[in-house]
Amino acid sequence: MSTRMNKTDRPFVVCHMLTSLDGKIDGEFFAAPETAPAQAEYGRLRGFYSCQATLYGTTTMQGSYSEGLAPAVLPPADGTVPRSDYVNADGLALGNFIVSMDPQGVLGWNSNIIEKKNRPKAHVIEALTEQVSSEYLSYLRQFGISYLFAGKDRLDCALLLQKLKKLFSIERLMIAGGGVANWSLLQDGLIDELSLVIAPVADGSTTAVSIFEKAGFLPPHGPVAFTLKEARPFEGNGLWLRYETAEP
Structure with missing residues (x-):
């Protein structure tokens, strides 16, 4: 909590x-x-x-930013995917972010960059819980999407904000x-x-x-x-x- x-x-x-x-x-x-x-x-x-950075919940992300939902069945994880925070260096350098609250790891993607009219490019950061599968982590890495673990069963918002400041200088x-x-x-x-x-x-x-x-x-x-x-x-x-x- x-x-x-x-x-x-x-x-x-x-x-x-x-x-x-x-x-x-x-x-x-x-x-x-x-x-x-x-x-x-x-x-x-x-x-x-x-x-x-702008933070959105899962439903808002699904309706306006992500590519809907991830495939119901994902390919096996590529080797041993570390179950630790992942920061894409190129995304970090962009300096502008959209943070996606996705505790169960359900959102679909085809890029780690989101472009909206009249807004600067933004790198995607997924906020996850420990419930997320290794297959989904591998899926995110496939597109270079950064992700942070914040909580076991539900998102610990305080921990998430702390990591966003420490790891992304937000x-x-x-x-x-x-x-x-x-x-x-x-x-x-x-x-x-x-x-x-x-x-x-x-x-x-x-x-x-x-x-x-x-x-x-x-x-x-x-x-x-x-x-x-x-x-x-x-x-x-x-x-x-x-x-x-x-x-x-």
């Missing part, structure tokens, strides 16, 4: 999300024309934070969904700032994902309070809210 750690041992972490008025981070509101100015502002503010990290990934870091006291870019649109869905969502595999945790740092309207009737996590 994650433990509280000194902030100097890990990167500064901001949770940066585009949301509807009712706190949804996916769903039909994205297609509304009134959401477009907020989407543009969300992209601009990514640059404001100057983060070296000083500033953005987490951008999904809701379970966001809550995982929040309940462990690992989010320093919350940045909400709010579109002037209500979604109303009962199935769309919210900014923070608990999951059955996470330890029980009560509500988490924030302190307002800044509120700024922007063109198109949107609002940017910045919060700091309140001291316990």
Whole structure:
């Protein structure tokens, strides 16, 4: 289980999300024309934070970044694959990263580089638990994908952040969904700032994902309070809210 750690041992972490008025981070509101100015502002503010890495949960990675899921049956591991952290030197030199929370090792890949429109190239770092098979480690090495072990049965987010700073010199990290990934870091006291870019649109869905969502595999945790740092309207009737996590 994650433990509280000194902030100097890990990167500064901001949770940066585009949301509807009712706190949804996916769903039909994205297609509304009134959401477009907020989407543009969300992209601009990514640059404001100057983060070296962006962290995503498994579902977000599968839907937007990875090549779906890895093959159900992988080739046998190539020799004895060390069950230890692997850092691709060329990826490290790139200096920009996408960190994929993939505790069971299920995501599919065809490259260790992700390129998105209007964003710099990013090297993929897989965050794994000890449950991952040696065959999957061999699969990742085939594509030069770096990986870090952080936890036995579930991801230890504090350990992951510590390794990201130590092995990749990451000083500033953005987490951008999904809701379970966001809550995982929040309940462990690992989010320093919350940045909400709010579109002037209500979604109303009962199935769309919210900014923070608990999951059955996470330890029980009560509500988490924030302190307002800044509120700024922007063109198109949107609002940017910045919060700091309140001291316990």
